[in-house]
Amino acid sequence: MIDSDIKKDLVFAYHLFAKFGWDDLTYTHLSARSADTSSFYILPFGLLFQEVTVSNLIRVDFNGNVVEGIDMIYNPTGYVIHGSIYSHRADINAIFHSHTHANVSVSATKNGLQPISQWALHFYDQIGYHAYDSLALDLKTQGDNIAKDIGENMLLVMENHGAVVCGQTIPEAFYYHHHFENACKVQCMINNNQKDVIVPDAAVCKRSNQDLLSFEEKRGSRDWSALKRLYGYEAEFKLSNSERPRKASNHHCNTELV
Numbered sequence: 001m002i003d004s005d006i007k008k009d010l011v012f013a014y015h016l017f018a019k020f021g022w023d024d025l026t027y028t029h030l031s032a033r034s035a036d037t038s039s040f041y042i043l044p045f046g047l048l049f050q051e052v053t054v055s056n057l058i059r060v061d062f063n064g065n066v067v068e069g070i071d072m073i074y075n076p077t078g079y080v081i082h083g084s085i086y087s088h089r090a091d092i093n094a095i096f097h098s099h100t101h102a103n104v105s106v107s108a109t110k111n112g113l114q115p116i117s118q119w120a121l122h123f124y125d126q127i128g129y130h131a132y133d134s135l136a137l138d139l140k141t142q143g144d145n146i147a148k149d150i151g152e153n154m155l156l157v158m159e160n161h162g163a164v165v166c167g168q169t170i171p172e173a174f175y176y177h178h179h180f181e182n183a184c185k186v187q188c189m190i191n192n193n194q195k196d197v198i199v200p201d202a203a204v205c206k207r208s209n210q211d212l213l214s215f216e217e218k219r220g221s222r223d224w225s226a227l228k229r230l231y232g233y234e235a236e237f238k239l240s241n242s243e244r245p246r247k248a249s250n251h252h253c254n255t256e257l258v
């Protein structure tokens with residue numbers, strides 16, 4: 001992908017977070033790795049997610065230096081969280097950090113996310129946990145711990161704080177965030193009746209996790225295209241053949257963008 005398309009998709013992600021109520025005023029941040037892989041795009045501190053545009057995104061290197069755009073107010077926590085993960089994980093190209101009521105609630109429980117919904121099974125045995133350590137301000141110590149704690153996973157639960165959800169692509173990060181948010185909401189809704197909860201057998205959880213994650217070639221791309229159509233972004237985006245869901249050939253719905 002070229003940088004202009006990466007930035008368009010990142011802006012769309014910001015707008016979707018606002019529409020879905022996953023934002024937190026001017027806190028939290030979503031980012032995407034630049035095409036040359038040496039930096040990432042993120043919003044300037046101080047903007048609401050609805051206000052993010054292609055032209056006001058800033059580009060930051062992995063040492064926290066703004067190399068493109070004007071950072072109105074420096075937000076070092078964003079650079080510590082995002083920079084540390086990009087530096088350690090070459091496979092990750094998008095990182096969404098969020099504080100939602102549901103994910104903060106689950107992050108504050110000792111047992112973390114439980115495998116009690118199909119949404120949660122996307123993450124079965126694949127979650128990193130990071131103990132609360134005040135604001136993430138130190139790239140050397142806190143940043144390294146964040147990278148160590150996420151390990152090989154795509155989801156890091158920041159205890160008493162929120163979530164860091166990653167993806168190989170922006171649509172994939174959105175896909176994981178959607179499933180994690182719904183899993184957290186379900187867990188919160190049944191919290192008062194924990195003794196009655198059915199927990200699937202571990203072997204079933206494992207198989208479900210594998211089935212869910214191998215169901216389609218490009219995780220999130222089908223939903224991403226649908227949301228572009230829903231919110232009128234289709235004029236700026238095209239659905240390429242490589243982004244088509246694996247099993248789309250027999251589907252009766254027309255997914256062609258006009």
Ligand SMILES: [Zn+2]
Pocket residue numbers: 028097098099161162
């Ligand atoms: Zn945060």
